Amino acid sequence: MQSWRASLLWFDPEADGPRPHFESDGLLVTAADAAGVQRVVAVGAYDTLRPRYSDVAVHDRRGRLIAPGFIDLHIHYPQTDVIGSPADGLLPWLERYTFPQEARFADPGHAASVARFFFDELLRHGVTTVLAFGTSHPGSVDALLGEAQARGLRCIAGKSLQDRHSPDGVRDETEASLRDTEALIARWHGRDRLGYAITPRFAPSCSDAQLHGAGALAARYSDVWIQSHVAENLDELRWVRALYPQDRSYLAVYERFGLLRRRAVYAHGIYLDDADRALLARTGAAVAVSPTSNLFLGSGFFDYAAAREAGVTLGLASDVGGGMSFSPFATMRAAYTVGRASVRGDGAAKRGVSLAATDLWWQHTAGAARALGLAWVVGSLAPGSEADFVVLDPAATPLLARRTAQAASLEEWLFALILLADDRAVTEVVVAGAPASHAFTEATPDLH
Ligand code: GUN
Ligand code: ZN
Incomplete structure (x- = not known):
């Protein structure tokens, strides 16, 4: 004692x-x-x-x-070396900096050394739990969760699913990606303080077959987490509309494949409408608000008032390497700034709010834990x-x-x-x- x-x-x-x-x-x-x-x-x-x-x-x-200890609800450990790479928005940033860096994680030695640095950096900043993306390489998750296990940390991570619209070196293959995901669940989920997250990168990078398989795994393993991105950037939104013309919205794609439920965490959620917000509230899927990333990539400003009125579960995230800092203080200040904005990024108005300090701090601790279904745990x-x-x-x-x-x-x-x-x-x-x-x-x- x-x-x-x-x-x-x-x-x-x-x-x-x-x-x-x-x-x-x-x-x-x-x-x-x-x-x-x-x-x-x-x-x-x-x-x-x-x-x-x-x-x-x-x-x-x-x-x-x-x-x-602070909880980071959405972070990419393979993007530790991408932080601070300027580009004209999300999609050029992915092509130019992010995918090439992520390709390096085919090498387990590289993955292990970045994982060590990543946790050193998180801990220096007071972050003790993360929900993290790996790359598409299953070994990237072994490296991260192995390092978390050695340090006694609570950590949830998953192998990115991306079987299309991704370059050689990071693109995976549908059947193998689902087999790898299931094997990683068996290897890591519930072991010590570790958890697995089924990780479709975002709708544009996944075929129907891959999203369908991800949804089937999410139904079979109901206490496994799900993590992805939604409604972050206007060019991304147009792309999703072209790829999925039959779906009512970007979020509705994930609904169709059974990927909205408790323990599902979607980063960004800037360009949602009332029906999307109601869908999130009804299913218990959460939004990882990622304000330093949204400011860095020029994506837009999260609408706190609308999300709160609809009863959407949310918490704070750095989204490094789109995000500008590992520091929860940087994330909380950016959340305050984003909350004040009275526009969203597409010309639509939103209500500017002044988030209280206790509210910001809650979103990065107990609020984030609740979004993960880990209330009373961390x-x-x-x-x-x-x-x-x-x-x-x-x-x-x-x-x-x-x-x-x-x-x-x-x-x-x-x-x-x-x-x-x-x-x-x-x-x-x-x-x-x-x-x-x-x-x-x-x-x-x-x-x-
Ligand atoms: N959408 C798909 N992949 C990514 C990523 O790595 N970062 C961000 N911010 N958005 C994404
Ligand atoms: Zn992200």
């Missing part, structure tokens, strides 16, 4: 919106359960809890904030949650220190952190109750 004394922030695991809890002088207590999984056993005010756990060692982190410090959390320094930079010191409320204080923090504010990351296995520049001494 261990405990940490610090300010604590977390959210109700099951609420369909942000319900924050905050303790300015809190105690977080963790212990292994009967199966050996490190979980939170108590969380609350230090003065209340300390007498009950008086014999438990305390990691004293007063002056710091402990919060759940994304919270509520008792029972797995012990994945971050220690943040609200005075990590001169401006952060100055601005957070002047905050008049919790909301203002969190907003200052969101606007001004980066990896320098992440002083420790705890994964399954243990320090994450990578070097931070400065270890925090225990005061007692």
Whole structure:
């Protein structure tokens, strides 16, 4: 059993919106359960809890904030080396930079070395769970999930399905791609903290036969995840309309093949209509809002007000390498900016909203966990949650220190952190109750 004394922030695991809890002088207590999984056993005010756990060692982190490890709802690990590659929008970017980089993952040695760097980088930024794309090469998933397993991380990933409109080196073959997917499910899904996601890259890259096969696997393995892209970019949208003239919308293609259900997560969702949003709400499929990617690729601005009114489940994602940063703080600030916009990107108006700091933070923790069907598992410090959390320094930079010191409320204080923090504010990351296995520049001494 261990405990940490610090300010604590977390959210109700099951609420369909942000319900924050905050303790300015809190105690977080963790212990292994009967199966050996490190979980939170108590969380609350230090003065209340300390007498009950008086014999438990305390990691004293007063002056710091402990919060759940961040969850990235959509990221491409093979695009770690694509980040910052400018192009005239999504489709040229895929052709020019992304597919050539992804072709390199035919080499398992390359995949393993990128996977190591990827998790080092995520952990440096306080991200402890991802839903990640591999490439079309099954070995890319073995490399990623093998690395996650060695580090004790919770991670969900899948091999990209793309049997058409993809160049040599990344295009797969229909039957083999489905066999490979099933073999990867058997190898990885439910093993330790790992999960598998059936991963049709996007409707334009998949034949009817491949989407049909993906849907059949999604029905057979109902607790396996599904991940894809939808309604991201206007040229992509026109292409889908030409390829699937019989379907009412881009999203309706996925519906026809049985790919909308709980545990299905679709990145972007900028160009949805009311019927699409109702369909998402009815099926329980979620949207991974990816604002830094949408800004970088010039895709458009996500309509929070419409999604929320329709009851769409959503959470935040970096979408690296379309995304500009691994940092959850960068993603949260971009989400705020995108929320403020009063246009969508195609000339259609949307309602600009000012998302609260607690809302942004929730979308990257408990809200994202809920979108994954992992409420009570990760994304919270509520008792029972797995012990994945971050220690943040609200005075990590001169401006952060100055601005957070002047905050008049919790909301203002969190907003200052969101606007001004980066990896320098992440002083420790705890994964399954243990320090994450990578070097931070400065270890925090225990005061007692
Ligand atoms: N649509 C299909 N593939 C991709 C990808 O790799 N990134 C993004 N942002 N959109 C996609
Ligand atoms: Zn993506």
